[in-house]
Amino acid sequence: MTTNTYLDHATAALTQLRQQVPLVHCITNNVVTNFTANALLALGATPAMTDIPGEAGLFAQMASCLLVNLGTPTPVQAEAALEAAQAARAAGTPWVLDPVAVGVLPIRTALARQLLELRPDIIRGNPSEILALAGQGQGGRGVDATHSVAQAEQAAMALAQQYGSVVAVSGAVDFLTDGQRQVRLANGTPLLTRVTGGGCALGAVLAAFAALHEDRLASSVAAVLVYTVAAQMAAAQADRPGSFAVQFLDALASVQASHLRQWADIRVA
Template sequence: MNSRLSTNHAVAVAEHLAELRRTAPLVQCITNSVVTNFTANVLLAVGASAAMADVPTEAAMFAPIAAGLLVNLGTPHAEQRVAMLEAARAASLAGTPWVLDPVAIGLLPVRTALAGELLSLRPTIIRGNPSEILALAGTGAGGRGVDSTDSVEAARPAARDLALRFGSIVAVSGPVDLVTDGATDVRVHNGTELLTRVTGGGCALGAVIAAFAALGEDRLSTTVAACAVYTIAADQAAAVSHGPGSFAVAFLDALASVSAEDVRNLAMIE
């Protein structure tokens, strides 16, 4: 790993974290019913704020007010599908950065078609596991439900293609997270397998990415910062946990206490 590059990224991450806690961005979350509570708590713990505004008409009204928007396709019921499209359109018109998390697309037809509609609205950032990114790019059939059956490196060409075609930053989650704008790839080596054993471990990251996206126009940098802070806190939580249950509690505590010094000392970014 290039230590100078890692150091430069770590400094930027620490600055973004300080700015997030100073400004407490409000994130509108249109997310799946399984993870709403955890997602809201994660945003509060890291220093942001959450609004689960997912009712049609209201969703469109709220998007210009919010600092960032998450659209997560985990449980896309009919009313929520309408709200997702309304909010994404309103966010795009208002300049509100928004994140598309195409959960479990590929095999399942309703969410796959919806993901295509949302993708045409040019999300600011796309976050998914490797199988979801491959399916969204049209080069894969999806994974096993919410679980990926592909590697991050296998999804790298698809991630870069999506970034270039739609002007999005693409974050591919895995043992090593990949963040790309289509030309520059950044890898975040922090993280723990325990994140995959807690409901919402991936989905809540999308909300944190939306919160960091509110901090400036360099969305490659803010997305790397979100992934780094999230996974550094996960590493800290794993060190004091005995399993998934204690990890979930420790993770919220770690998100609240992770410091700029922790970021500078612990970030493994290349």
Template sequence: MRAAAPLVHNITNFVVMTPTANALLAAGAAPAMLHAPEEVAEFAAIASALVVNIGTLTAAARDAMVLAVRAARDAGRPWVLDPVAGGVTAFRRETVAQLLCEGPAVVRGNASEIIAASIGASAGRGVDAANGVDEAAVHADALARRIGATVVVSGPVDYITDGTRAVEVANGVEMMTRITGTGCTCTALIGAFLGAGLPGLEAATAAMVLMGVAGEVAAQGNPGPGTFAVRLTDALAALRPKDLDQRGRYALRLTGTLAA
């Protein structure tokens, strides 16, 4: 991904725009934060990948998202969906359902967000997960098969599935839940790996391992959340493939059975 330096177009929420851009830069990608409906389609067609995050959703933002994902799809560019709080309100549920029909390569959310996306019903309480990863796994498998995408359930052990194969990633630390935007950053990093040419399952696994290991490095010495956030960006910049080879904790499975 560092060699490719992919241009990642982010239509993301206003709360995480700066940390997301900083994380992409630190990891070796080039971020762009274009949201205007008047220009998103043109830019999505030339970017390496598109990231759509519905955290601060508005009607205008939804229009821009639809325009961008259709342009990305027509241009053969992969895109990733983050259905933030997607099961909480009717507006969000309708938006997620619409976007799922537009062919995302990857969908990443917490357990409640993925359950809501899969069944099209209310789940969760805002951005917090009210369900466990194990509970969401079967829904993630079903959603992946239905839309032909990779689905990521973030949690203490992340679950990544394409409906046939699944990967569990055990990297990360609890402090990552104490600062805003770590999940959104994972989504953006998935976009970066997609933009570098990796298939969905491999891109998602690479991003979740990278973010989890960066969290572990940043947490050394038990810093407070403010210091941890800065160290997380530093860790993303410093990590190299050999570090992920040494520290990555992940296992490949066939859905429902242990494969390796």
């Protein structure tokens, strides 16, 4: 696929998302539930945070897609995450794993390994998380990466090949791979790192786009492109984090194909 093929896919997927309104099942950390739900609503999807055992598995079968984010994995939520991922796997619901701070802390690291065996359709993380998940690093500094995206590219390729996942590594230039193809996206703004959930909400958006199309890499490129172009639109309106977060939600609601075509910086290896 060429840069233009990815871009065409993204513009079509954005239209499709707003027509189909995917129901995004989110099991995510207690810091970003609100921002994640608002990002999905602004974009045109429907969020639902069903994160208790006995409900999470049932809901993962009904939902269009699932996000499992390990930011604050209480015992109850961890059990719900496993139940949901198993149900998603069985039902064919596409699902995203966001292994927040994996490698740094033991409980989520063990949980991430269990979840990996359920073969997430997409894995999203910062470079340190991707390295740790691939067994090649000790994780970052809390939730922050201490490695560059370039340092994590081989680990991303290995993970993608081993688990049949698309791996999306977030950074100044995002790197996405399905183990064969490689795509780099240079959109976005550093302001996304000054708002909590800037990365976590992307995981939910990756899930929403995965619900639309079988080509998980093309859908993931679409998700990252829409998200980071909206962030650039917001950064053009606001240069401080409080205002930026508000403008970003507005931009997710107003981003159109024309903005993608104007701003996209997609590089196909």
